[in-house]
């Protein structure tokens with residue numbers, strides 16, 4: 001069932017219905033400022049199991065628990081260090097997820113058996129209001145099939161999950177467009193687990209020290225976030241990142257493939273050969289780019305592209321979240 005709401009002033013009757021479905025153990029997809037989430041009662045292991053089944057998500061990949069405020073988050077953690085207080089004050093509600101040692105009330109199904117739990121207070125008025133009305137913590141991964149591109153509209157959710165969801169709350173497109181930044185406060189040093197629009201510089205400005213996960217695949221902390229599998233955020237089409245220094249040659253080679261009968265689209269920052277089509281011209285600022293990225297990938301998949309050329313984005317830290325998603329989308 002798809003229920004439309006006003007993105008800024010969601011209708012109370014619709015929220016009350018969606019909240020009731022959540023409390024009763026059902027699955028509700030709802031907009032957050034980042035992407036649509038697939039929500040279930042976080043303290044009900046059977047409801048949580050339905051999320052994994054609907055997404056085809058491997059059971060080792062833990063979920064983010066969404067709550068209405070920092071007090072509710074704190075009740076789900078067994079420790080609340082100064083860094084958690086500072087980051088919650090600075091960025092909640094908003095696109096930042098904090099990983100903390102978990103309280104005993106959080107079921108193993110949510111944390112995939114880990115001793116820590118991921119917590120977030122979303123800023124989207126619909127998510128925020130739904131959590132308030134429901135009055136329960138809501139576990140919610142992105143509302144897509146596992147490894148596929150995350151949804152930034154209700155239509156994407158419907159296309160990917162269809163009747164596997166009890167209710168889809170349609171609050172329009174998600175403004176941020178890529179998933180929240182995830183930082184772990186559960187280990188000896190605060191560690192960035194997933195880059196997002198809250199950058200590592202933003203985090204360091206508030207708490208000082210933040211480590212990057214080790215790049216050495218054999219290091220003990222090589223995979224501190226079980227969900228960071230390489231192939232992720234992937235459209236059906238093959239994705240090729242076009243390096244700036246070799247752009248003309250890469251585009252000419254792709255255009256010759258088009259002459260040979262392949263359909264090759266583009267997500268471009270600059271003008272491209274007209275044989276590359278359709279082309280979506282992407283915004284040159286990271287916030288604008290992130291906001292457009294997943295919808296653009298969905299559009300090129302829907303257009304039946306065999307491959308998608310994507311102009312490499314700047315190396316600047318502000319683009320780290322986008323670079324991460326593009327690299328994963330291109331991974332085969």
Ligand code: TXA
Pocket residue numbers: 032034035036037038061062063064095097099111114116117118120122140141142143178179180181182184193194224225226227228
């Ligand atoms: O923006 C977002 O974060 C969206 C919206 C719906 O809030 N949610 C989202 O959830 O992206 P999901 O499940 O697609 O990604 C959750 C990430 C995964 O990489 C997972 O491994 C990590 O958070 N995670 C969850 N619990 C964790 C834990 N206890 N320790 C380390 N990583 C954890």
Ligand code: MG
Pocket residue numbers: 141142150
């Ligand atoms: Mg996801």
